[in-house]
Amino acid sequence: MxxxxxxxxxxxxxxxxxxxxxxxxxxxxxxxxxxxxxxxxxxxxxxxxxxxxxxxxxxxxxxxxxxxxxxxxxxxxxxxxxxxxxxxxxxxxxxxxxxxxxxxxxxxxxxxxxxxxxxxxxxxxxxxxxxxxxxxxxxxxxxxxxxxxxxxxxxxxxxxxxALPDTRTSEPAPAWLRDEAALEELLGRHDLRESEILALVKVRIGQSDYRQQLIQRWGGCSVTGCKLTEFLIASHIHAWGKCESADERWDPDNGLLLTPSLDKLFDLGLISFVDNGKVVIHPRLERGQMHHFGVDQNIRLRRDVLTKHPGIMKYLKLHREINGLEPAPAA
Structure with a gap:
């Protein structure tokens, strides 16, 4: 014990x-x-x-x-x-x-x-x-x-x-506490495949204060600027299951707010972003198919947010490396 x-x-x-x-x-x-x-x-x-x-x-x-x-x-x-x-x-x-x-x-x-x-x-x-x-x-x-x-x-x-006292706190629950609460919900879920568990994690993230932090930071979709936040998905840059600590899992620098189609492409590693925010597109996403998802070579993450929060870049680098999208070094 x-x-x-x-x-x-x-x-x-x-x-x-x-x-x-x-x-x-x-x-x-x-x-x-x-x-x-x-x-x-x-x-x-x-x-x-x-x-x-x-x-x-x-x-x-x-x-x-x-x-x-x-x-x-x-x-x-x-x-x-x-x-x-x-x-x-x-x-x-x-x-x-x-x-x-x-x-x-x-x-x-x-x-x-x-x-x-x-x-x-x-x-x-x-x-x-x-x-x-x-x-x-x-x-x-x-x-x-x-x-x-x-x-x-x-x-x-x-x-x-x-009659209750109106004592308030401005401090969010610590990372280890939020992390354990989310993980505990999945204990004993042997009836689910890994993909289903990760989907459930994403739902819970969507209902958490982590999502609210991303909404406050980005103000809308991190790429398109869409303000209809109820339709946007709080997405980890460096995947939840690959994070080494609770601090990484709940770090707002490790999150984007994306439309469902962009979230799916990003989650599958078919798109990523370089440090200045420009999109990187995987060869598997053929040019003729891009427009179906609202993707072209000109989309990018908001530069003002990237400049204000440079910690995002380390997670973008991990995402590019894992998905084979890291640009080749200049000759």
Whole structure:
């Protein structure tokens, strides 16, 4: 077991008892249980009419130990979900915690489909690695209770929501945290081919704050300037699966915002770009076929963005090298 994880599990077991009593509606008694693979989590089932469940669990992997605090609402309650993701942050001991959308795991997704139910999820995260032993259990208990009361106030709205502190954070979740959250979603997906897993990764990237960073940076398609961002794809330059670290995977210098056709050509290595932004076209993309994809020898990445963010160039070089598009050195 990862060092320190055992004390988290012991503290969660103590904290689970009685959390359901914080709500007027009494569903399944709150308790701690293992997932099918043995991973521990607290669950409070149906504590409110609009809430499918509240879950609290430690992260997987080898990074810092943190707790993931999740709320899953029925999909039709969009106003309440917007308050979770766009309204007041959940704060603990005066610190606003990073938040992100959360997604059901593969087995639970199939269960929800069977019962014809759709949910939307919220997740806040807190690093508990450095909490001292003498106060650890009490702080975990307090954290779990305060999160449940936060969930109740947000979903209820009105005076309960207004009474919440308006502590905010301008800091995005750290790279290792976003990376682990995305990768965890793919754990156990042995039913998918590698191409399907990479497609799922791209969907999740498209729903993340990484996409928002690229929209803010490029203002539209990195090549065409198209402003219809809902149709654009957040695409890695150096492919997700080839990145050596979370920092590379979530580095905005490693991202382009592209129309679907350009994204597909770039993803397949049929086009790339040199350091000044000019397009490089693979011989397999025949001249007579280029116009079908909106490609010609004159398209290029926006020069103003490249000048402002020169870190993009190292990823473009990797993309060209991997796909055999690196221009030959001058004689």
């Amino acid at each position: 990862r060092e320190g994880l055992d004390r988290v599990i012991d503290a969660l077991r103590l904290a689970a008892d009685g959390l359901d009593q914080l709500f007027e509606r009494k569903g399944t008694k709150s308790h701690m249980m293992p997932n099918p693979d043995g991973h521990p989590w607290i669950r409070v089932i149906h504590p409110m009419e609009k809430v499918r469940f509240i879950g609290i669990t430690p992260n997987r992997g080898d990074g810092p130990i943190y707790l993931k605090l999740r709320i899953f609402l029925y999909e039709q309650y969009q106003e309440e979900f917007d308050r979770l993701l766009l309204g007041k942050f959940f704060s603990f001991e005066g610190e606003a915690l990073p938040r992100n959308p959360a997604y059901p795991g593969a087995s639970w997704s199939r269960y929800l489909e069977d019962e014809d139910t759709s949910v939307v999820g919220y997740e806040a995260t807190i690093n508990v690695s450095a909490w001292p032993d003498e106060t650890f259990d009490a702080r975990i208990r307090s954290l779990c209770e305060e999160f449940c009361l936060f969930a109740k106030a947000v979903v209820t709205g009105g005076a309960e929501y207004d």
